[in-house]
Amino acid sequence: MVHSKYSKPSFLRSLALVLSILSLLINVLSYGTVPPLTLDYYSSSCPTALDIVRKEMECAVLSEPRMAASVLRLHFHDCFVQGCDGSILLDDTITLQGEKKASTNIHSLRGFGVIDRIKNKLESECPGIVSCADLLTIAARDAVILVGGPYWDVPLGRKDSTTASSTLASSNLPTAGQGLFSLVSSFLYQGLTVTDMVALVGAHTIGMARCQNFRERIYGDYEATSNKNPVSDTQLNHLKSICPATGGGGNNVTAMDYVTPNLFDNSFYHLLLKGEGLLNSDQEMYSSLLGVETKKLVQKYAEDVVAFFQQFSDSMVKLGNITNSESSVTGEVRKNCRFVNT
Template sequence: MALAPLLHSKLPSFPFILFSIFIYSNSLYASDYPPLSLDHYASTCPTVFDVIRKEMECEVLSDPRNAALVVRLHFHDCFVQGCDGSVLLDDTITLQGEKKASPNVNSLKGFRIIDKIKNKVESECPGIVSCADILTIAARDAVILVGGPYWDVPVGRKDSKTASYELASANIPTADEGLLSIISKFLYQGLSVTDVVALSGAHTIGMARCANFRARIYGDFETTSDRSPLSETYLSNLKSICPAAVGGDNNVSAMDNITPNLFDNSYYQILLKGEGLLNSDQECIRACLEFKQSSLL
């Protein structure tokens, strides 16, 4: 049985799984806090959702890549101590924040956007809305603004007063990480192997640094791809962006070279052709498909 048809016929709908995982992320917060609710700010800051949406609209209109920056920031926040805004904390004399942890230092660039939204919200409702809620709502709106699905965001998160450089370094999956290690990190968060594949679909928007895909394009890219003229042209373009020798580490390429500014399924089509930009994503889709195929034999 061919692997590509197997993906379409046997795996759940990827937009639906992404939708489910974002819903799940709403519960990743300290269990000793009051339950989240849709009307938490109904009386204290009724305009909060409108303010955040309008600010995200401006950011995405100015640069569609800003949507990916906010989604990535939300993901990196939730994988450390839950969705508590700890990733937003700066280093102080008494606190080592998460911003300079190795998975974050060259990856996260959405802080300015959240700071700007926070200032707008504060002007409307001083001292009411947590940064953790602002980031979570903004991530939802970012996805919608580039064509992704809508989901309700229950609110009432409390901002963390602590951060964990150690957990940020240990818990957040990286682009060159092995599949088993990535799966173990997702399992630690209560997520499944299917969720690993689903969440990688968020790479349908956003960019990757040369340092994170150099090994892939000078390694097994040609082996996994169909080596068609289009594939060869794509690989040649990637190599022009990312030289094999020293240098160019901060040069970037879209992870979805077909529709880089649209939240859709095209990234999975790229993976099915063996042309995934990141080793971790390509390895993940291959292993998942093989597992699904073997389970049907």
């Protein structure tokens, strides 16, 4: 009788190891993240994480209401490039070209100092636990709440990427002058629907736009879409005083929702109904001949703020769940959001 040199317990341990590895691979293939995002991710490892983010955001928005829009924009610009992985926060180094100086970002992003302050607090409380990607996602949610917008639960467990992509930042992010078909395509590419797009663009109810991004609109079809009514003419003259047709002023800014610029509400959609959208890409959702579906959604959210808030919340969760499958597996928790750990 021949006896195996391997004992039964040893064989079972090996089998268990193989099954464990297979389970890990299935998780990676199924979710693109290990483990999947969960609402209680930091409940034991850093139970005060959400409180710390909220308190710091309260201070930031109280001292400068515009910061709510700035942090929300940071999150959006992060997720549209490589997924929500904190890549937007990386500074350029000798070995890494970040996304901050990409054509779509260089003059439009701010709020990095706020993220730094939150990260410092988190590192003091729970060193090496809370990722910058999660921090930014939570901060964006709190930013919206602090200026009157809706609450939503934020799934957590993202890892920070060790890479960035200036090229993808220049190609993936929507631009102010985009037509409707191109705009829809950029959202569909991220796995977001037309409904998600119309709701998420409603974030323009807060925040500012640069003259460079609305100059073509106000010297173009603004009069046509607004039917030259007296109130719109007054606003158009104001915009032209901020943003001359020629001779500079490209960095001058104005509110995208001039009615309630620091309040997260649905007045942005009312402006689109009146043909007063500041950005071409915004007004296209209502005025484009191709926008049968988007026009109905704009009308719906203008009429029903509760429907807008509900869809915005759902779409923000979808946005936040755009993952970077590579960083989900091999990513890290950065000690400093501006630099990869050494």
